[in-house]
Amino acid sequence: MAIKNCGIIVKSTGGLYTVEKQDGTCEECRARGAFRHSRITPLAGDRVVFEKDDGREGFITEIQERKNSLIRPSVANVDLLCVVVAVKDPDPDLFILDKLLAVAKKNGIDVLIIVNKVDTANPKELINAYNEAGFETVEFSAVKKEDFSKEIKKIRERVGGKVSFFTGASGVGKSSVMNVVFPELCLETGEISKKIQRGKHTTRVTTLFKIEKNTYVGDTPGFSMLDVSGFNMLDIDTLLSCFPDIAKYACDCKYKKCTHVCEDGCSVMAALKDGKIVKSRHDSYVALFNELKDIKPWDTRDRL
Ligand SMILES: Nc1nc2c(ncn2[C@@H]2O[C@H](COP(=O)(O)OP(=O)(O)OP(=O)(O)O)[C@@H](O)[C@H]2O)c(=O)[nH]1
Numbered sequence: 001m002a003i004k005n006c007g008i009i010v011k012s013t014g015g016l017y018t019v020e021k022q023d024g025t026c027e028e029c030r031a032r033g034a035f036r037h038s039r040i041t042p043l044a045g046d047r048v049v050f051e052k053d054d055g056r057e058g059f060i061t062e063i064q065e066r067k068n069s070l071i072r073p074s075v076a077n078v079d080l081l082c083v084v085v086a087v088k089d090p091d092p093d094l095f096i097l098d099k100l101l102a103v104a105k106k107n108g109i110d111v112l113i114i115v116n117k118v119d120t121a122n123p124k125e126l127i128n129a130y131n132e133a134g135f136e137t138v139e140f141s142a143v144k145k146e147d148f149s150k151e152i153k154k155i156r157e158r159v160g161g162k163v164s165f166f167t168g169a170s171g172v173g174k175s176s177v178m179n180v181v182f183p184e185l186c187l188e189t190g191e192i193s194k195k196i197q198r199g200k201h202t203t204r205v206t207t208l209f210k211i212e213k214n215t216y217v218g219d220t221p222g223f224s225m226l227d228v229s230g231f232n233m234l235d236i237d238t239l240l241s242c243f244p245d246i247a248k249y250a251c252d253c254k255y256k257k258c259t260h261v262c263e264d265g266c267s268v269m270a271a272l273k274d275g276k277i278v279k280s281r282h283d284s285y286v287a288l289f290n291e292l293k294d295i296k297p298w299d300t301r302d303r304l
């Protein structure tokens, strides 16, 4: 007789899912059931019901309603997204960062920006820009952990009682930061390619780890520019609301159909000129606006 059980997907590889039960033990499951016909694929973070015969592989039969889900990283039910960015090696890609922040905002996901590798370059400009734009930031160095005990405590506190995923470009130090903040983990870390100053995609699989009761942290594979450009989960109608630091100046705009991209007399352009909006944030808004303006509503390709 198959026994019904429930749990959270902590890992997904090639159609095989590791489901952690409430007692902390894990079962390997495959997917089966009605949701397969609705094109929903189980994701790390999903709460699921599964059936299992003794000594056999289990089968996921039900995915509980999601609070949210993302395509990159491919995860569900995210309470907090810890976005890791390096000050150097690799250099920060602000467009990718802003796109991720916009996607998080659209999905109502809380964000913590971890600026890593501060041992290699001064992070002040980056930190100030994102603080000014209203984001919470933490400076960090995974190779100088003795100097960052306050930050370690802060990150641990911030993830407490939540499901958090660490995300960011390959090589920024996601796994290294997690190893320092959660010494109970022992994640594989990689090198940066000397030639192209990029990460080597060391983490290949998204995995959630239980830190304590109700606290899960997930390591995810780093992405490259290519991964992020092909997908769009944003749309032109809500783009502005995904940039609250820009949207707050748009309320005063005298033009009804203003795009706030370049119009003379636009209140956003005036705020930008006065230094009230961070220039790189507006640049990202404009680049995304241009990317999204040609996507038709009936275009059903995956959107990130
Ligand atoms: N100087 C310096 N190097 C760091 C720091 N954090 C990580 N590194 C190095 O950066 C390289 C990449 O680190 P990882 O932790 O593997 O990076 P990742 O973001 O997990 O990369 P992927 O798994 O490929 O997405 C390793 O050689 C680390 O030793 C830091 O704070 N300072």
Ligand SMILES: [Mg+2]
Residues within 6 Å of the ligand: 174, 175, 176, 188, 189, 202, 203, 219, 220, 221, 222
């Ligand atoms: Mg990694």
Ligand SMILES: [Zn+2]
Residues within 6 Å of the ligand: 250, 253, 254, 255, 258, 259, 260, 261, 263, 266, 267, 268, 269
């Ligand atoms: Zn305007």
